[in-house]
Amino acid sequence: MRTHGWSGAAPADDDEAIARILAAARTVIDRTAGEFTIAEIARDLGVTRQTVYRYFPSADALVTATAVAQTGHFLDVLAEHLSGVRDPATAVVEGIAHTLERLPHEKYLNLLLTPGRAGAFSAGVTSDTALAFGRSILQRFPVDWAAAGITDLDELVEHMLRIVQSFVIDPGRPPRTGRELRDYLTTWVAPALSAATRTAGDRGRGRSPRTTAPS
Structure with missing residues (x-):
């Protein structure tokens, strides 16, 4: 992991780097309703865009990861x-x-x-x-x-x-x-769910799922 930048406080490992990128993205999303560029995130973190791209290949990927983490x-x-x-x-x-x-x-x-x-x-x-x-x-x-x-x-x-x-x-x-x-x-x-449940019940009773009771 590259350690230059990060406003003079480099993360200890990749997990911390990802956490800090997600935190920065969350701040920007809260401010802009999701419209941002990787350059904005990099600027807030004090790193190059290439550093952010090492962890997230696009702004869409970063938005998705941030949103998943906040659900x-x-x-x-x-x-x-x-x-x-x-x-x-x-x-x-x-x-x-x-x-x-x-x-x-x-x-x-x-x-x-x-x-x-x-x-x-x-x-x-x-x-x-x-x-x-x-x-x-x-x-x-x-x-x-x-x-x-x-x-x-x-x-x-x-x-x-x-x-x-x-x-x-x-x-x-x-x-x-x-x-x-x-x-x-x-x-x-x-x-579809009810059919799956009935099939499981038939199997549990040792009966073929296609078998029906005589009328």
């Missing part, structure tokens, strides 16, 4: 909101709906999921960053995913993020909100 508050709010929900389908429906409803009020979540500069995240819902963020959401749900027969959380995360992305890009005319939004998600999203 803990939202995750706590969502976990509290879903604290009494154990059914996988209900949890996913409410998780998607509540995320969409909170979006205008959560600055850093908004940076992650709305089109624009940080829309690079929204355009890459299968990226490692997006999937890690989504997993952190599911892991806070009070749902026993394994018992429900849902063992591939990455696929579920991808599905949820694709749905959120579609509503962010085109909320509808007029946008669905409240009960209408939840009814729509219950009709078109919940059945």
